[in-house]
Amino acid sequence: MKFRLFTLAMLMCSVSLFAQDYFPKNDGVKSKNNNYTAFTNAKIYVTPTQIIDGGTLLIQNGKVVQVGKSVSVPKNTVIVNLDGKHIYPSFIDVFSGFGVEEPKKAEGSGRSPQYEATRDGFYWNDHIMPENDAITKFKYDDKKAKALREAGFGVVNSHIQDGIARGSGILVALNGKGNDADRILDDKSAQYLSFEKSVTSRQSYPTSLMGAMALLRQMYYDADWYAKGNIATKDRSLEALNANKNLTQIFAANNKGNVLRADGIGDTFGIQYTILGGGDEYENIADIKATNARFILPLNFPDAYDVSNPYEAGYVNLSDMRHWNQAPSNPKVLAENGVVFSFTLHDLKSPEKFKEKLMKAIAYGLPKTKALEALTTVPAQILGKSSNMGSLQQGKLANFLITSGDIFEKNTTLYENWVQGTKNIISDMNQKDIRGEYDLSIGGVDYAISITGEINKPKVAVKKDTVSLKSKIAYGDDWLDVSFSTDEGDELHRMTGRILTDTDNLSGRLILPNGKESTFTAKKTKGFSEEEKEKDEMAVPEMVPVTYPNIGYGYTSVPKAQNMLFKNATVWTSEAAGILENTDVLVKNGKIAKIGKDLNAGSATVIDATGKHLTAGIIDEHSHIAGVAINEAGHNSSAEVKMEDVVDPEDVAIYQALGGGVTSLQLLHGSANPIGGQSAILKLKWGESAKNMIYDNSPKFIKFALGENVKQSNWQSFSRFPQTRMGVEQVFVDYFQRAKEYDTKKKSGKAYRYDEEMETLAEILNGERFISCHSYVQSEINMMMKVAEKFGFTLNTFTHILEGYKVADKMAEHGAGAGTFSDWWAYKYEVNDAIPYNAAIMQKQGVTVAINSDDDEMIRRLNQEAAKTVKYGGMSELEAWKMITINPAKLLHLDNRTGSIKEGKDADLVLWNGHPMSIYTKAEKTIIDGTVYFDLEKDKKQRETIKKERNKLINMMLQEKNGGGKTQKPQQNKKESMHCESL
Known part of the structure; x- marks a missing residue:
């Protein structure tokens, strides 16, 4: 290994050893x-503009x-x-x-993961490897380089x-005739990271994704320390991270959310x-632009x-259908919005696909100048190499392409790709x-031959009258081979010949099917005109609008x-005022402005609510919708992870929950570990970004868990x-003791x-x-309250808590609230003692009780779940309704802002077309901060x-297939x- 590193170090000298003027020359006469x-x-x-x-x-x-119009050419010039x-x-x-x-995949299998790092002298987490240098794993492959050169590339990074922290990159010129000392332009070109x-x-x-994010944050804090x-x-990992911090930092995000x-x-x-990027940035262009980042765009439409x-x-x-239709417009949308980007071959099956995809982006509106910038000047800027590559200005690398015409035209031929002044022939420039x-006439039978495509890669079509015949063509060194079938079957006419320079006709030897x-002699009747070129131009289907x-939805x-x-609603206030008949509620500037009778609308839109019921929006204290990930299961404590990091604003369950009258929820971490992750408290603002869904000045919450899940015994870990x-x-005792010492x-x-x-636990x-x-079992509920009392804090909420009725008096004394199911029981062993009277019993003992869902189906009918407490426990309708409005607001410390209809509170409201707890009732309008986010x-x-x-x-996809376009097998992406x- 030491020898290899020494060799690589020597190769990295700015000038090759064999070019040093002080080395002896013992290889004969050489100039x-x-x-x-x-x-x-x-x-x-x-440049793209010069x-x-x-x-x-x-x-x-x-x-x-x-370079210029008037260049002084020296005598010793070819x-x-x-x-x-x-x-x-x-x-x-x-x-x-x-x-x-x-990299080779780690050996080992089975359910039991590895919890400790394996490397001494490096960072504690194996997925953080900034010490990795691509040059130590580099071996030039001219076969692959040739494919890249044929796609027009001269340099790759x-x-x-x-890994998550991947180490430094290597900048390589695709010069097959040089050696590594010549072609390696930078052995530490950028630092790479990912999730x-x-x-x-x-x-x-x-x-999980949120765990990767937390790990990256802690890595940076540790590097500074x-x-x-x-x-x-x-x-060595932190040393490398710090040493590389002035390099270009490239992050592989792969989608717009990341x-x-x-x-x-x-x-x-x-x-x-x-x-x-991931090619879907067009869907969220305002937020993408606001990052002020430069982007690397794949073209894997x-x-x-x-x-x-x-x-x-x-x-x-x-x-997915929309993405097929809209994705080729992604570069155009970014260009129109002033986002700087380069292109990459990443995620394409082969470099051969690159031009086709690039042409598609141009057909969808990407200006050619921007396309050229994305392939030349911008990548040079990203790497800090504008002084020696990316354009053909004086002093820069002689990396250039010679083409037959506009490089972004389908039928343009790439003749040569010069890299570091070395010629690489892609297609013969002298090919006719x-x-x-x-x-063509053979034995009195007339045929029409049409040759299209690229100069060096032509396509042929042969017809007899109006019948198309199977045909093939091969062309090189001015010789062509054409074969086509007879109209009777697969027997072939075979022709080998070349173009006659004086007539442009094709002439040569013919072998008949017998x-x-x-x-x-095939007589040329028409040249390859712009009309034929237009036939080959890419058709752009109608673009469906972005929503x-x-x-x-x-x-x-x-x-x-x-x-x-x-006007004239039955208003369920969830306050001491109770239920108000024939009452008006005025919403102004996102707040509940007035409640009363015969209110003046002013300029407000009047909604006739006669015979209808107006309530505060439903709040779900325990939900897992709208999350990209739920559990970080890698440690027994994951207090550092944040559900706010992984909010998914595109989860259709949000819209469906709005249809059930839900306006707010707590997105909780799962129950993979005793100490879970930090919560995200959301307003379900469908169509907004994740950031705009999170409550401003949000109360801080975290998920803890008891029972069988945290032991992972049922996960065979x-x-x-x-x-x-x-x-x-x-x-719990160990972590809180550590947190206490940390805080001190x-x-x-x-x-x-x-x-x-430790910050979170403190x-x-x-x-x-x-x-x-x-929580489920009373013994553990008791244990948790005792641990809390030992360290001087109060448990805010026991959620699930299906044995809460057994310890309700102790919970009330401790000050804990409860979020529970209305009638779930016996779905696993530790809930065998659950009863449907649980909520009512806890409420009567003075515990603040909320009915929650923990389920993307149940969240749509929490109004009916609350109604069950009327049957099981004799709750009044108003008290039952409070269990999904003001009670969860109290548990989430949001009752001063939402959860009831009261002047000055946020206008989070639901208009129902009937009694709000009836199974026949539907939400007509669901309103958050005075904005209608669901309308029946x-x-x-x-x-x-x-x-x-x-x-x-x-129909567009069927036309694509019928027109010879490539298709993929349908798949369900649910x-x-x-x-x-x-998990």
Whole structure:
């Protein structure tokens, strides 16, 4: 290994060893070629915006010497006349895996994960590997380089595509005739990061996106602590991270949601990432633009789905159909919004697909100048290499393409790709253009031959009268081979010949289907004109509009607040006022302005609520909808992870919950560990961003859990502490003792290592964060309250708590509230003692009780779940209704803002077309902050609109298939229904 590193270090010298002027020359008479090469009479794209017609490009020793209309050509110059041809800078890819050895997957299998790190002297987490240098895994592969050169690329920035902190990249010129000392332009070109774990380690943490985000934050805090000399032991990972911090920081986000998550981490630590996107940024362009990031865009536009089978077509959801239709517009949308981006081959099956995809983006409206910038000047800027690549200005690398014409035209031929002044022939520049229309007569039978396609890769079509015949063509070195079938069967006419320079006709030897030999002459009747070129141009289908969110039931624009007056409603206040008949409620500026009779509407919209019921919006204290992830199961404590990091604003369950009258919820971490993650408290503002759904000045909550889940005994994980219920208690005691000591040190004013996990637990001790605790069995409920009392805090809420009726008096004395199911029981062993009277018994003992869902189906009918407490326990209708409005608001410390109809509170309201707890009643309007986010009449129209749009997109895909376009097999892309145990 040491020898290999030494060798690589030597190769990285800025000048090759063999070029050093002080090395002895013992290889005979040898002189260095210092000749110039001048390319004259070309249309030269010096930069995407500086174009010279009839210009000259002069190069020497792999560099551009001069470019312009009037270039002084030295005597020792090789002149290449490129009359009518174009010269462009070669392309640059800043996100590549070229030449880098792929990591090997860690050995081992089974359910028991690895919980400890495996490397001494490195960071505690195996997925943090900033010490990795791509150069140590690099081996030049000219076969792959050739494919890249043929796609127009001259330089690639490669890295190890593995892990969360991936290490540094390597910048490589695709020069097959040089050696590594020549072609490696930078051995530390950028630092790479992602949210994806390494395949080389089985270390469990993180198991989730939110865990990866927390790990990255802690990594940066630790790197700062290390840089200040506060850690006695050596950590090569943190040293490398700090050493690389001035490099370009490239983050592989891969989708629009992760783009915003990555940018948020960067903002926290003052880092502006360059971000690898996912091709869906157009759906959320305002937030994407606001990141101020530079982007690396893949061009992996999806193929149409094969929807010819109506049953299979039903598998494909509308959002996937839309993405097929809209994705090619992504570069155009970013360009129009001033977002800077480069292109990458990443995620394309082969470089050969690149031009086709790029042409599609241009057909969908991307300006060619922006396309060229994205391949040349922008990637050079991203890498900080604008001074020596990305354009053809004086002194820069002689990396350029010679083409037959506009490089972004389908039929343009790429002749040569020069890399570091070395010529790479892609297509013979002197090959004659045989494209056009020909007449051929064989034995008195007339045939029409049409040759189209690219000059060096022509396509042929042969017809007899109006019948198309099977045909093939091969062309090279001015010789062509054409074969076509007879109209009777598969027997072939075979022709070999070449173009006649004086007539442009094709002439040569013919072998008939019966084996007889003859000669042929195909007379050219028409050249390959612009008309034929237009036939080959890509058709752009009608674009369906983007909605907010961009799935079924999304809105054409984000809903806006309005002033409104509800007249003559039956108003369920959830306050001491109770239920008010024939009452008006005025909503103004997102607040409940007035409650009374015969109110003046002013400019407000009047809504006749006669015979209808107006209530506060339903609040679900325990939910798992609207989350990308639910559990971070890698440690027994994950207090550092945040559900706010993984809010999914496009979960259709949000819309469905609005249809059930729900306006707010607590998105809870799951129950994989005793100490779970921090909650997200949301207003279900359908069509808004995740950030705009989170309550401003949100109360701080965290999920704890008791019972069988946290031991993971039912998950067959036997290597993680705790394994017993008594072990669970010890976890709480140990962590709170650590948090107490941490907080004491922090308050002392002494230097301390910032620990996100301990910070969160210290907030609990200081009364700044509240606990919602997953619980079932009375013994554990008692235990948890005793632990809390030992450390001087109060359990805010026991959730599930199906044995709460057994300890309701103790809960009331402790001050704990309860979030429970109305009538779930016996679905697993530890709830066998559950009873449907649980909620009523706890309420009568003075416990604040809420009915919650924990389920994306039940959340739609919480009004009916509350009604069950009237049957099971004799609750009054108003008290039952409070269990889904003001009571959960109290448990979430939001009762001063929402949960009831009271002047000055947020206008979070539901208008029902009947009694709100009837199974026959529907929510007509669901309103949040004075904005209507669900309207029953609008919903009916949307359903019809969705049917029409699906039909339109299906017909477009059928046309794509019938026109010879590529298709993919239909597949169902359905969001998983999340619960406490979801991993």
